[in-house]
Amino acid sequence: MELLARLRSGDEQAFIILVRRHHAAMLRLAATFVPSFAVAEEVVQDTWLGVLRGISAFQGRSSVKTWLFRILVNRARTAGVRERRAVTLGEEPAVDPARFDQAGQWASPPQHWAEDADDRMQAAKVADRIRSAIEDLPPRQRRVVTLRDLEGLGSAEVCSILQISAANQRVLLHRGRSRLRQLIETEFGRI
């Protein structure tokens, strides 16, 4: 709240702090709604302007982050390709069915992951791959995974920001995380 009070009173430094804290995340989220990075940048700039104009109306009922992201999603939806509401979620198994036997038991079970916490090269490589794997997730999974696991928001906040049901949020999170696990396993699991 302190930061917002400073912002309301016209403190430019407070704005810079807020921008530094949230801009990159907002850009990432915007990019899941619009066709190009340039449009995402426009949407985020437009959001900041909306934030400044609406600053006196902010009640503090949600966190600043949730408030920012909600404004962003509203604008991104307007700028982006209209999505059908209530998209049906098709089947998407967490694990390749070929890895189970007919009884549904593991035929090709997951191997224990080597702990390479000390290996910085390895850690940097994994981080790079996860980053690009997140980029490759379908947009709705990417939004949820980014907000939950990268930004560390809670499920209620994410549902409120994206205007989706708790059940849909869980399905999207499950699929996104399952894909990421699969990728890490494929690339780094058998060290």
Next chain:
Amino acid sequence: MQVNLRPRSRDLACQQAVELVTDYLEDALSHPARRRFETHLAGCPHCTEYLAQMRATIKLTGQLTPADLSPRMQEELIALYRRWKDEPRTE
């Protein structure tokens, strides 16, 4: 000691268990479903490993650091802020 790993019909198959991992971590399973899941884990080292991998995946994702703001973008935003400050207020 002989451990019987063959599933009884009421038990979860591994293929079903992996689909419940997120609901489990989100605490969204009903009480009986949670118990069934945990019973399965207790007898299945592979699904236990799978759960550990999902937790590791979440942790690795959480460790990513967001990209820094480019100087150009920062300049643009400061300019935007100054424009806003100069806007007439209706209060």
